[in-house]
Amino acid sequence: MTIRIETERLILRSMEPRDVDPHIEMMTNPAIARYLAPGGKARSRADEWRAAACYIGHWQIRGFGFFSVDEKETGEWVGRVGPWMPEGWPGLECGWSITSDHWGKGYAPEAAIGAVKWTFDQFPDLTRIISVIDPGNANSQAVARKIGEQKTGEIFEFWDHKLDVWAAERKAWLEAFG
Numbered sequence: 001m002t003i004r005i006e007t008e009r010l011i012l013r014s015m016e017p018r019d020v021d022p023h024i025e026m027m028t029n030p031a032i033a034r035y036l037a038p039g040g041k042a043r044s045r046a047d048e049w050r051a052a053a054c055y056i057g058h059w060q061i062r063g064f065g066f067f068s069v070d071e072k073e074t075g076e077w078v079g080r081v082g083p084w085m086p087e088g089w090p091g092l093e094c095g096w097s098i099t100s101d102h103w104g105k106g107y108a109p110e111a112a113i114g115a116v117k118w119t120f121d122q123f124p125d126l127t128r129i130i131s132v133i134d135p136g137n138a139n140s141q142a143v144a145r146k147i148g149e150q151k152t153g154e155i156f157e158f159w160d161h162k163l164d165v166w167a168a169e170r171k172a173w174l175e176a177f178g
């Protein structure tokens with residue numbers, strides 16, 4: 001089943017095999033990998049192929065996952081944003097990564113608001129949505145603030161990263177953005 005969410009400038013759709021190459025291109029960029037890869041270093045194309053298979057597989061296992069984000073005007077693939085909850089994760093996360101050519105256009109918060117709305121709609125019992133963010137990742141913290149998340153004080157350790165858990169409560173979020 002293909003899921004499609006439309007925002008003002010973007011289309012969000014479930015990740016498909018055709019998204020693997022642009023996803024590898026994005027993830028092998030050191031600026032993107034800095035806060036996402038083990039040791040903060042971009043991994044090989046082969047490792048990122050495996051990671052992309054995991055993101056597509058997450059859709060099969062959970063029925064949801066990262067959305068591919070297409071720019072409406074050009075049809076270009078500009079990143080991945082959306083719900084993510086692999087085994088052992090501290091909650092249902094909304095994550096975001098945008099190709100560096102498109103940073104600063106507000107695409108991550110625009111896509112995240114669409115994705116969080118969809119997620120709260122899909123899961124009526126979900127009381128909060130989280131984002132796990134490296135304390136040095138100012139760009140990502142800016143996105144979290146723009147979509148109404150706050151730092152909780154909870155820490156989640158993954159690979160060699162100690163990540164802050166940011167969160168928004170369902171009721172307050174829907175009042176502000178729903």
Ligand SMILES: CC(C)(COP(=O)(O)OP(=O)(O)OC[C@H]1O[C@@H](n2cnc3c(N)ncnc32)[C@H](O)[C@@H]1OP(=O)(O)O)[C@@H](O)C(=O)NCCC(=O)NCCS
Pocket residue numbers: 031032033035036096097098099102103104105106107108109132133134137138139140142143146
């Ligand atoms: C975090 C990220 C998704 C933000 O995406 P975006 O679409 O650029 O989001 P915004 O346009 O709202 O910009 C967010 C902040 O990034 C910074 N920023 C914007 N353009 C920038 C640029 N060209 N270069 C560096 N930083 C920039 C600004 O601090 C901005 O905050 P501000 O609007 O309050 O000034 C993007 O920087 C990214 O993909 N980073 C790498 C992957 C990553 O770290 N993902 C998050 C993991 S938790």
